[in-house]
Amino acid sequence: MKNNNNKISLCSLIKLAFIGLMTSTTLNAKILDFGPNVLTADPSGHVWKDGRMYVYVSHDIECQEDFHMKDWLVYSSDDLEQWTNHGPFMSLDDFSWADNYAWAPDAAYKNGKYYAVLPVGTGFKDRINPEKSTKWMGLGMAVSDSPTGPFKDAIGKPLWTKPYTNDPSLFIDDDGQAYLYFHAKGYDYHVVKMNDDLLSVDGEFIKMDMGGYTPKMEGPWVFKRGDNYYFTMPENNRVLTYYMAKSPTGPWEYKGTFMDQEHNANNHHSIVQFKGQWVLFYHRWINVSGSSCHKRQRVTAMEPITFNADGTINKVQRTD
Numbered sequence: 360m361k362n363n364n365n366k367i368s369l370c371s372l373i374k375l376a377f378i379g380l381m382t383s384t385t386l387n388a389k390i391l392d393f394g395p396n397v398l399t400a401d402p403s404g405h406v407w408k409d410g411r412m413y414v415y416v417s418h419d420i421e422c423q424e425d426f427h428m429k430d431w432l433v434y435s436s437d438d439l440e441q442w443t444n445h446g447p448f449m450s451l452d453d454f455s456w457a458d459n460y461a462w463a464p465d466a467a468y469k470n471g472k473y474y475a476v477l478p479v480g481t482g483f484k485d486r487i488n489p490e491k492s493t494k495w496m497g498l499g500m501a502v503s504d505s506p507t508g509p510f511k512d513a514i515g516k517p518l519w520t521k522p523y524t525n526d527p528s529l530f531i532d533d534d535g536q537a538y539l540y541f542h543a544k545g546y547d548y549h550v551v552k553m554n555d556d557l558l559s560v561d562g563e564f565i566k567m568d569m570g571g572y573t574p575k576m577e578g579p580w581v582f583k584r585g586d587n588y589y590f591t592m593p594e595n596n597r598v599l600t601y602y603m604a605k606s607p608t609g610p611w612e613y614k615g616t617f618m619d620q621e622h623n624a625n626n627h628h629s630i631v632q633f634k635g636q637w638v639l640f641y642h643r644w645i646n647v648s649g650s651s652c653h654k655r656q657r658v659t660a661m662e663p664i665t666f667n668a669d670g671t672i673n674k675v676q677r678t679d
Contacts, residue, residue, distance in 0.1 A: 401463030402640035448508035478525035568610035
């Protein structure tokens, strides 16, 4: 797979807004368009062993119908200002068992390899006559020697076929145990342990105790800060909310909203620490001039995110 390693100056591509101070240096809130006419969403941020920030994103195609997306992109930076475009790290053509819906990615590093967990699917969703829908989605596992790829389908099939699944979040705890969280039909608020090779699951799905609060969820993101584990998600596909626990499998305590909805549109996010700062990557829907299809389109953005002494998250306000 060909990588495009062109440097991009965000000064000419993004809208800048000063939002405040974090632990070490000032982090500016940004809309990260990553280049002319490049529409991205569902950002998964990771800092790997080289200390750089890598952001894996899904790739919207202008005028696409019902999110029929074809590949995933990755960008990296050592200062969150200048970004390197590594091009597509994988596409639907790399999966023999799927042909549509290249949706929200996640990634992990373990055993000297880089792993991508990718939701892909087949069929068609009939929104007018749902009973005629044939759409199906599952999770593929891909592996690479490099954080930017090329990645290859590692198992030649989905991790499982039932339930219908997307929006994976792959979290590796301090002891090396990996946990896979996901959005699934009839299996929301479940987690499954992964085997050490990250190519298969270990045991059954675990239904987590969410403290009695289980609204409609999508796009979970799990991380650890100090002794606290955080389960975050777009509640009702719109509002970013979170839970806290002392274990990666709960029991979880609901803590509320840390980012309100915008334009009554979906959101998908990740939260990661970079050089002493905590960063929220998310997508927003903005007006795009010249579009012949959609009034608003999705772009990746980032904001600083801060915590109180007790570990709770301060409300994040979007900047203009």
